[in-house]
Amino acid sequence: MTAWDRIAAWSRRNLPTRESMERSRLLRPVAHRVLAPELWRFTRRSVPRGVALGMVAGILFPVAQIAIAALIALPFRANVPVAALVTFITNPFTTPFILFAAYQIGAWLLRANAPAVAQPVAEAATGWLQWLWDAGPPLVLGLLVLTLVAAVFGYALAALGWRLWIARKWRHRHEHRRHGGCH
Template sequence: MPKKTFKRWMPDHQTIKDNKYLKVFGNLLQNANLWHLNRHSVAKAFAVGLFFAFIPVPFQMVLAAGTAIIVHSNLPLSIAIVWLTNPLTMPFIFYACYFVGVKILSVPEQHFAFHASWQWVVDSLSTIGPAFLVGCGVLALTFSFLGYFFIHALWRYQAVKAWKNRTNRINKNTRIK
């Protein structure tokens, strides 16, 4: 069952409740439904986490947590999935966003050299910014929907498979006796 797999990946409840950035949610974090693992809460968590993983803003975890509280998805999983974009994967993901934006807007691809400075970010907003932001939005929505429906399908497949195995086991035991 996927539930066992997700339980292994999830961070500890107390670790999340003690996070200094998530203290802003106060008593909302005490809602027990935010910590349950079921098909709907996990699918929504994937949708929320994948959406904010592709949105290039600081404090993605806080935004994912707030959205998880609003839509009643699994909070730890929503936060953990945001870390799909980490310092190792971010250049590849954000270049893919830029590439998708270029194709959607039908603008020529511009060559650029990244510099970790505020001035570079400000200068880039007018050149590569529109294509990058459009690509981020499109990929955020696309992967959010795909993640939601994939988890629903996977969970259902596993449940049907477990049910068939249980039925076969019961039928085997009744034939033997």
């Protein structure tokens, strides 16, 4: 099993289903739009859009990320399940690193002399809220920059991955025909 096959299998297991989206209380008012069949098709344009929008929802919004990703997928005609799946880029393991990187980027851009940023990882749950409040402008700017870079990179990587996948399918089909349809 190749790495791509493992990624595809993991994605299939974790992609939200139309039924789970239909049951979501947050999406109920717009369920008819979110569940439109064209938003659930995997195409060369909708998948990279879904990746980029999933990055935006996953990094910028701390709660209701899947619902937000589904909602912002509507006007961009992005693939809803992909957008929802990509929001998992932020989770309890990656969030401290994302916040740390965002703060460092923001502090560097604002040329702010920052206090130790390893503090929120080491402190108890109440300490990180105070740190977020104190971090303010550098953190917000860093999150915006990080989100933009991640969305652009994710879009490009998904578009490239799509191209490589299609090229592999065509190559396999061509070899299959060249060998008389038998393996």
